[in-house]
Amino acid sequence: MDEEKLPEDTMTVVFPYGTPILLLKKSGSIYAMSNKCAHMGCPLSRGSLWGLAVKCPCHEWMFDVRTGGFVTAGEIKVPTYEVRAEDNKIYVKVGGSA
Secondary structure (H helix, E strand, C coil), rough: HHHCCCCEEEEEEHHHHCCCCEEECCCEEEEEEEEEECCCHHHHHHHHCEEEEEEECCCEEEEEEECCEEECCEEECEEEECCCCCCCEECCCCEEEE
């Protein structure tokens, strides 16, 4: 995905290698995390963004976009992914490749 096509404060779903990943840009930083809630697998992209947290649309669980941690119980997490921008392209490391 082109970095310029990822608007600030907007959630976008991409599917590298078929994996649903939520991308978002906040204050110029790009974050990548699973698009599935750790609770019941609801798509986080249908939720809402609250600062650096995404609120699940199904049961309002909130996950920190930087760590994937559930805001009120950090031991519960959704996967996060290494992301980098280079030459206006966004690369997400899924498995062993970025």
